[in-house]
Amino acid sequence: MEQQQLDQIEEAKKISNATKRAISEPLEQMLFEPINVLDHGFIRVVDYMGNDSSIVQAARVSYGAGTKQVNDDQSLINYLMRNDHTSPFEMCEIKLHVKLPIFVARQWIRHRTASVNEYSSRYSILKNEFYLPKLENICEQSQNNKQGRGNAIQEEFASRIFEILKSDSIRAFNNYQLMLNVDIDNNPIDVSRPGVARELARIELPLNTYTEWYWKIDLHNLLHFLKLRSSDHAQFEIREYANVLLDILQKWVPATYNAFMKYKINSKTMSNTAVEVIRKLLKNEPVTFTESGLSKGEWNTLMTDLDLKEKLV
């Protein structure tokens, strides 16, 4: 972040307004402050609406006297989470300023129920910032996961790849400036000719270029985002952002965070066929993979979940 922006953030953090609205004290503490992600990225919370009590309040409107029996907020939030009563979670909202590589932004934006204002490279000139992975994150293609990463690659080849990414990024940015006809201070290189339109020059830049956006989402849809993007099926780089968001979530709405981890992140969903296998195991009836009706992937997942690794096939 540039010094000018950091100074503005310091100024903004000194402000204290009086409000009758619900607040989250831990989120107020971290408001505006950038949290670093990857080599040049960040997430910072710029605004929010509501807290755990807003969810409880909305649930009580819907369920009225029916919720009086659930006598504390954590229990009610657990109940809502467990039973997929999702609408009260829509009553909270958060707005973030995020800096992220374009290939991460392309995955992120697939979540449609959110609002976005992205830095426009049609209006403005992009900065000379590119994501370069750490050597230990340069991994080979996974053998058993068509979309994922496997082991770290041997260091010599990893270093070579790092150098390629770095030098091609630099070359692309230099050529971007040449097309725009601007130097590092955005002054014309050659005053005798115009620059190419910004919207065109940018097509030269690689997918590891950083962009920025304001992103606003309600809590229900944020949880859905986190469920998918904190999973080990998600790409490492977007998981790094998801992990920071999980920390923010825990500070903002701790009861929701607890319920989410328990019933959504660390839960297992089992088909009726899988449950039937468990029932037989509990009755000490013989069960084999071939007779189970499960696919090999399902069987192995179930045995792993049940801590019965000796039964893996």
Add this chain to the structure above:
Amino acid sequence: MEQQQLDQIEEAKKISNATKRAISEPLEQMLFEPINVLDHGFIRVVDYMGNDSSIVQAARVSYGAGTKQVNDDQSLINYLMRNDHTSPFEMCEIKLHVKLPIFVARQWIRHRTASVNEYSSRYSILKNEFYLPKLENICEQSQNNKQGRGNAIQEEFASRIFEILKSDSIRAFNNYQLMLNVDIDNNPIDVSRPGVARELARIELPLNTYTEWYWKIDLHNLLHFLKLRSSDHAQFEIREYANVLLDILQKWVPATYNAFMKYKINSKTMSNTAVEVIRKLLKNEPVTFTESGLSKGEWNTLMTDLDLKEKLV
């Protein structure tokens, strides 16, 4: 509203939290306070996020240096509104508690990009409250507007209609209680038998019964709601709510309100055929309805807009 709720609101209004977030001072003043609508309805603001400056901030992220030429917030917001750059308006959010007749709720909920938690008549017993129109609002079917109201009906017949609505509402509520087997204090009428399930008993109630909900929407979608529901094509009763919302809008985001009134509410959209008619009129070329290429409705709308009532056909 019940005294208990009003007391809670008085308590809530005394709270003052410190926040670093953007606030709207006029909205803080009215927070939690119910504004009466129709005979038993209300709207009250229970939370909000952002103000006019949040829109400007989001726009500057998108348009960067490109917006520096627009040197004040009102001008930038005018520009965004005029050119349908809608995404910065999504960066503000408002949450309302609304009490409204069911037939109004049915129109309201057609706006899908919003979050709702409605009082559930499956969980809880509805109150004895019904919308009864004032005599001057009991109007005849409009002759030229298939979906609208025309002149007020003669008072004698209007009174009769009022009495029908009133007595049928009372009868329905009494029968609702009889089915539920509860009296006015929700005690059993006849302890020897159970009550009918609440989800079933409620089907007896008429569409003028009041319901309540928490409703949360972003500013862009609120403007779209207001464009449609403050129009004279909207039903009188929902327009009463839209008018209160317009007042809230003006307090919350005054620059947005100004731009909205100028470019969306009080603007006219004209087909190229209509614009061609204006061009001819300005050149003093003869233009008649039959040669204009406009439908009768379009011609008359145009002549009214242009203050040329002598040309109505």
Add this chain to the structure above:
Amino acid sequence: MEQQQLDQIEEAKKISNATKRAISEPLEQMLFEPINVLDHGFIRVVDYMGNDSSIVQAARVSYGAGTKQVNDDQSLINYLMRNDHTSPFEMCEIKLHVKLPIFVARQWIRHRTASVNEYSSRYSILKNEFYLPKLENICEQSQNNKQGRGNAIQEEFASRIFEILKSDSIRAFNNYQLMLNVDIDNNPIDVSRPGVARELARIELPLNTYTEWYWKIDLHNLLHFLKLRSSDHAQFEIREYANVLLDILQKWVPATYNAFMKYKINSKTMSNTAVEVIRKLLKNEPVTFTESGLSKGEWNTLMTDLDLKEKLV
């Protein structure tokens, strides 16, 4: 349905167009035909787009060569369903004409990701049709489910309730016509005076009045609707519609139906705490409710799922 409409449907069913698009033969067979629901309601399929193979096709675009290992359509669809790869299911669409009581319509419309054109009682006069439950469906309030129905009520009281609903529905419709000043053939009752505006007269009608709409939704969102509305937590009357939709689903996209029943309807989701209980049971370690960390509701649900009813508390 009126004879005129039925005749039109017979005509429409005779049409045979040539198309290159994917079709579903069983759905073609039932196209346009109303399937009765409740006493006066129906669902009929009026259009659709895609079939099981469209899902597979979309998945193969996304996952390319990565899906070649899954060598049949049912297995691929199972994989997508199990792993919540929901976007390929959005590639199919269905359009229905539904007639349903207003209180059911109010629950139905809470599903926002769909398109609706409802019969407008501002433009047109409603028909004299009301939902009256069968005696066996007039049940008492459930004692352990705050939002549900319990046992059928004793017949004498049920009959009385039926008669109240019936006579109040008739009275409301008669008064509706009186306000509108129209008789059963929609001719004026009293030519010397106007009728009240339709948008106002309708507020007299009860929530068991039937309405109609065209409803269009993609397959992913239809599955979500069915998950919630075919559940025994849903109100009986909307479940009747959901059950018909499940039949339609099975005809339209049989592989998707199979995967949906297996992984979404008949599956169980268990928190990590619940899975830990299962692991201990499998190791014959002692587990009691009090030490389990589960709430009473969770414990009993788990023991029921595991067919260990002797452990219920």
Add this chain to the structure above:
Amino acid sequence: MEQQQLDQIEEAKKISNATKRAISEPLEQMLFEPINVLDHGFIRVVDYMGNDSSIVQAARVSYGAGTKQVNDDQSLINYLMRNDHTSPFEMCEIKLHVKLPIFVARQWIRHRTASVNEYSSRYSILKNEFYLPKLENICEQSQNNKQGRGNAIQEEFASRIFEILKSDSIRAFNNYQLMLNVDIDNNPIDVSRPGVARELARIELPLNTYTEWYWKIDLHNLLHFLKLRSSDHAQFEIREYANVLLDILQKWVPATYNAFMKYKINSKTMSNTAVEVIRKLLKNEPVTFTESGLSKGEWNTLMTDLDLKEKLV
């Protein structure tokens, strides 16, 4: 497109299924056929639902007898379009297979109310295809439009830019293959070492790389997309796609196309201040820019619209 795909398309085009559904004959003729856009892109229609008559049918459900006065389909569709009765247009749906450069895809996906399945470069290897603009489309930055293109750049500099884009694209693709450790036939280059994970190697590629997706959208949202993306404010490259979509629209739903062009594309929206200026002009009252209350941009737009170029300031 590869020969294998073209052969499959030829096969698919020979299919003729019988359907009772509404069809669009001109769209059937072009089904599956790719229409070229830019240097390597295409759009092809792969499925659709409904036609102009489906819109009319849905409108008549909503407005019932109220629409009988509008006695032909074009007039009714004009009425719906002019008055922003948008819901009947949601009743039609279209599914496209699109090949487009990533920088175009990034603009396209901002339209959130649509379904997408994109070719995944985590699962599969991208092809060696890059967008290279024609020399006449390599333009300078517009002087008066912060986000747009101005005049074509002098040919010598344009050629140089073309060569940079071309050579950097080739270099990036070669390095992409080197990282993946695959040659042009996707065989390993060096069998002694693994390739880098596909999800990582792709970050090397520039924004002019082509991607593909299936994209499904309803007609209302397609019109909104076309309004924004066929505008001269849109970037040239996405406008090329929008223009092809306009042709498809005209074939699919000709009455809707006519109404859309008349009331949405070729219409003008004027603020009440602008209308007041027109009224004065029609009354031959003096009006000057400074007294008009319009901004300079608004005044000039209005005078241009009114064909009064002598009044430009």
